Amino acid sequence: MAAKPKLYYFCGRGRMESIRWLLASAGVEFEEEFIETREQYEKLQNDGYLLFGQVPLVEIDGMALTQTRAILSYLAAKYNLYGKDLKERVRIDMYVDGTLDLMMVMALAAFKPPEEKEENFALTVKKAKTRYFPVFEKILKDHGEDFLVGNKFSWADIQLLEAILMVEELNASVLCDFPLLKAFKTRISNIPTIKKFLQPGSQRKPAPDSHYIELVRHILQF
Amino acid sequence: MAAKPKLHYFNGRGRMECIRWLLAAAGVEFEEKFIESPEDLEKLKKDGSLMFQQVPMVEIDGMKMVQTRAILNYIATKYNLYGKDMKERALIDMYVEGMADLYEMILLLPLCPPDQKDAKVALIKERTINRYFPVFEKVLKSHGQDYLVGNKLSKADVYLVELLYIVEELDPSLITSFPLLKALKTRISNLPTVKKFLQPGSQRKPPMDEKSLEKAKKIFNIK
Numbered sequence: 001m002a003a004k005p006k007l008y009y010f011c012g013r014g015r016m017e018s019i020r021w022l023l024a025s026a027g028v029e030f031e032e033e034f035i036e037t038r039e040q041y042e043k044l045q046n047d048g049y050l051l052f053g054q055v056p057l058v059e060i061d062g063m064a065l066t067q068t069r070a071i072l073s074y075l076a077a078k079y080n081l082y083g084k085d086l087k088e089r090v091r092i093d094m095y096v097d098g099t100l101d102l103m104m105v106m107a108l109a110a111f112k113p114p115e116e117k118e119e120n121f122a123l124t125v126k127k128a129k130t131r132y133f134p135v136f137e138k139i140l141k142d143h144g145e146d147f148l149v150g151n152k153f154s155w156a157d158i159q160l161l162e163a164i165l166m167v168e169e170l171n172a173s174v175l176c177d178f179p180l181l182k183a184f185k186t187r188i189s190n191i192p193t194i195k196k197f198l199q200p201g202s203q204r205k206p207a208p209d210s211h212y213i214e215l216v217r218h219i220l221q222f
Numbered sequence: 223m224a225a226k227p228k229l230h231y232f233n234g235r236g237r238m239e240c241i242r243w244l245l246a247a248a249g250v251e252f253e254e255k256f257i258e259s260p261e262d263l264e265k266l267k268k269d270g271s272l273m274f275q276q277v278p279m280v281e282i283d284g285m286k287m288v289q290t291r292a293i294l295n296y297i298a299t300k301y302n303l304y305g306k307d308m309k310e311r312a313l314i315d316m317y318v319e320g321m322a323d324l325y326e327m328i329l330l331l332p333l334c335p336p337d338q339k340d341a342k343v344a345l346i347k348e349r350t351i352n353r354y355f356p357v358f359e360k361v362l363k364s365h366g367q368d369y370l371v372g373n374k375l376s377k378a379d380v381y382l383v384e385l386l387y388i389v390e391e392l393d394p395s396l397i398t399s400f401p402l403l404k405a406l407k408t409r410i411s412n413l414p415t416v417k418k419f420l421q422p423g424s425q426r427k428p429p430m431d432e433k434s435l436e437k438a439k440k441i442f443n444i445k
Contacts, residue, residue, distance in 0.1 A: 052320045067319035074312040086299055093292035098274045
């Protein structure tokens with residue numbers, strides 16, 4: 001029996017959370033090793049597991065994969081969440097890249113000084129409402145299907161749900177002008193694997209708190 | 223006959239250059255429509271041509287493609303520059319994502335405030351010789367082949383060689399201790415399609431000067 005994928009990261013969302021979402025949605029069990037000290041991090045670097053000296057790291061299928069997007073693309077392909085052909089794949093890539101752009105602003109904002117952090121959070125909500133969510137609302141409206149691409153559950157749906165939930169943490173009413181996205185959110189959240197991941201006690205991580213931020217700053221030395 | 227891909231961007235490198243390199247290396251002829259003013263960009267946005275209101279945008283195979291990575295991956299797949307299977311693709315992606323991190327630092331340098339510039343350049347040089355170049359030198363050494371992945375030209379080789387040229391423009395001494403990278407650069411540069419692209423008069427764009435930086439800032443409304 002193949003070993004479970006093993007994730008190496010801090011015990012928090014950061015750049016690993018999208019990977020956890022994708023694995024969980026695909027119904028794949030995974031293990032996690034949490035980096036809690038500078039020594040642990042340096043050991044990973046010195047043991048040669050981190051190609052560019054950085055995490056996330058995912059051990060899977062005999063490979064030590066780093067670089068978030070490389071990992072996500074591999075997982076999407078492996079678990080049939082990448083569309084049926086090249087044209088569907090590029091649409092998934094476009095949607096996911098846009099969504100990840102939005103989420104990155106939020107993830108990095110957590111590490112900024114309080115005033116800049118608030119500004120960035122406000123900017124995230126604004127971009128979500130004016131640049132990103134309207135696009136996905138229109139896509140759903142134009143084809144009237146349950147999923148973003150090819151009438152089939154894909155990475156694009158998972159990534160969008162994750163983004164919606166993250167932005168809602170900043171502004172609970174952000175979906176008020178987007179009825180199809182609201183329905184989408186409910187529908188995708190009810191998929192059994194995702195429903196399970198959304199329960200307390202799953203491997204889903206909470207939003208960063210000051211303890212997490214301090215820990216990451218200390219370990220990554222910035 | 224299929225229409226040539228059409229690239230929409232300003233007349234400069236920016237985030238479109240790596241796409242130009244990949245198309246050129248694949249021997250694909252392409253057209254370019256340059257955004258010369260804020261009004262040009264507005265028009266593209268109003269026409270609904272830009273999914274997230276941003277460029278690069280490439281018209282190809284009946285689609286208006288956006289997002290640099292999505293475009294590169296599409297071209298790589300279409301022209302067989304993406305390895306032979308999922309595992310090779312993962313390696314190619316991993317290498318290119320690392321290269322892209324360094325590329326991004328250099329790309330954003332012109333927008334760096336003057337008082338931070340020296341520190342930024344020092345960081346770029348340090349990362350180049352300590353974090354990035356050693357990885358690719360080691361990959362080439364480990365298999366002794368002509369290309370980074372699967373003994374075949376891929377998106378990873380093209381992207382790396384473009385990066386090597388950009389780093390050379392910043393500081394030619396940085397590549398000195400990396401003989402295999404030097405050899406890769408020469409080898410890839412001698413491929414007929416790449417050689418052609420490196421000639422004057424090709425669609426390759428020069429480094430940004432003050433004037434084109436000001437123009438780009440105006441178009442994209444960057445302070």
